[in-house]
Amino acid sequence: MSSHSFWYASSPTISKPLANVEDSRLKTWLIGIAGWLIALIVFFPIFWIAITAFKTEQGAYSPDLIFKPTLESFREVFARSNYKAYLLNSIYVSLGSTLLCFLIAIPAAYRMAFFPTPKTAGTLVWMMSTKMMPAVGVLLPVYLLFRTAGLLDSVWGLIFIYTLLNLPIAVWMTFTYFCEVPGAILEAARVDGASLMGELRDVLAPMSLPGISSTALLLIILSWNEAFWSINLTSAKAAPLTVFIASYSSPEGLFWAKLSAASLLAVAPIMVMGWLSQKQLVSGLTFGAVK
Amino acid sequence: MDNRSVKIKNLVKTYVDDRGRPTFTAVKDINLEINDGEFMVLVGPSGCGKSTTLRMVAGLEKITSGTIEIGDKVVNQVKPKDRGIAMVFQNYALYPHMTIYNNMAFGLKLAKKDKGFIQNSVSRAAKALGLEKMLDRKPQALSGGQRQRVALGRAIVREPKVFLFDEPLSNLDAKMRVQMRAEISRLHEQLDATMIYVTHDQIEAMTMGDRICVMRDGLIMQTADPLTLYRQPANVFVASFIGSPPMNLLRGTVQRGDGGLVFNEGAGPNSVKIPLRGEIATRAERYVDKPVYFGIRPEHLSNEAMDQMHVPLNSTVDIAEPMGSESLVYLQAGNGNMIARISGEHIFRHGDTANVYLNLSKAHLFDAETEEVIR
């Protein structure tokens, strides 16, 4: 009798943790496999571009994985267009717009995070909702405005439009990071004698540095990849790398190898940057939810 | 020596919404003078406006109307850093990205003090608080008690006229709280500075305060030293807020009986009737047939009649909590319950008739309408 009740009482408590361990191990495996699969699917086009870039134009159509690599396409791409000019434009535009974005987003987010009003949440959602608007819808008015203002094909014009484009994301993300900073710390700084600028520079900025830097990374990537406005608003002078790629796609039919080489040259800088800051980016984008 | 008193005159705080429309008045026209070197405690239930008041003194919250003077100077428009105050927050509010040294030195650096001076002040404060070995660490590497000590150190190095504390110990465990309580009191002795200390813990209030200001709903209910507050509560609220277990309060009327005035709890055959004698009877004179509260602290119920001011109370034992040298006895008396703190070792059983006496010379009467004490 007593041994019976002993078993009844204890067997679930013994077997349950074991089952849980096995369960969670299986889960980890499955999630791991799924993760790798998704990563492969996402990475495959880049991989394909990378190998095609090193093929000859004739060989570009064959799906061979083994071939004699050549730099011919790169040579031609460099000979035909001024890669450096495009690259510099991309750098100016993405860094410039990111800086300008922060110049506006940080004060906005500061106000919303530390002095919220009943309308704060609504304002945030409204800002985000502007991202839902299809860009073509405002292409014509923006184009006309740019022409009148003399901003067509200028780096400043692109910086301006990218700032507008990314501002909602910038405000939203900065706001989220600021919300994690206890207001009392800023008040302590105020009592200690910090000015508003001091509060932002010496306390808030360093405390939300991980968040701000991953926001910056994201903004740079978004600006770097933006193709719609850059293709429509620039032609030669201010054209960034997206225009550079596009210039290989249509005029003389498709030249896969050269197009791939150009694409690889365009995405390489941002990929290297993304790779180096992977950890930062992931932890930033999960908003500290995953420690 | 400069004056470090704080004078709060007709202070009002009305919170407003984003269009400037008033939403809530958290502080309603309060007057309070805190003397040079005094330890003043603001105590009261949650939401009574303690923090709001303190934050207005600190300059972190705009004043709606009224004035605050620090050292005879109206500071309404003065920035926090120029008020000569330092504040210790509930959640420590240390700068997490700075070392302990820099946490303490931050204010001095902003004030452009020279390096030697800063080093001197910080190490002196660190030594006084036992933090010398931790100056290179970041706040995460410290325990709660140590963090709050750093916050104290950060306040000390500013050499303020007035220290402001907003529930600085409520995040600490019980043992640490007792220790820090003593430490802050010691600090007050050493620095001889004016301190305003907000808490909702009445034990902190009673043990630390030179004077205590009891607040409720944005109003000051009474300001007095701990003993006066305990012995002579000005109203029902203070009577029930200060003291643990709280004062027994019975609502009833004063009636004229055969042998003099009687407090009568009301209808019902079992209702408590207390004959009033001596001084309390004189006070009750004006309240014949008027509603009053009769209040008496648990320790003024005893199991023997010492003199003729002790009157018997008809009651039965509900439960008893023996605590060694004394017992807390929950009594069933009349239509309600009363608590008695009976000294000595006794055994009380549920349902027993309790032989207890009320010490009338320690009892209070309150006007049931205004809830003010009857003097």
Ligand SMILES: Nc1ncnc2c1ncn2[C@@H]1O[C@H](COP(=O)(O)OP(=O)(O)OP(=O)(O)O)[C@@H](O)[C@H]1O
């Ligand atoms: N920004 C605000 N807008 C509107 N009402 C507020 C605001 N801040 C505080 N209040 C209200 O003012 C009242 C007093 O708040 P306060 O923080 O001073 O209370 P407290 O006495 O410190 O309480 P606790 O012990 O909980 O800290 C509360 O009822 C609170 O809801």
Ligand SMILES: [Mg+2]
């Ligand atoms: Mg408070």
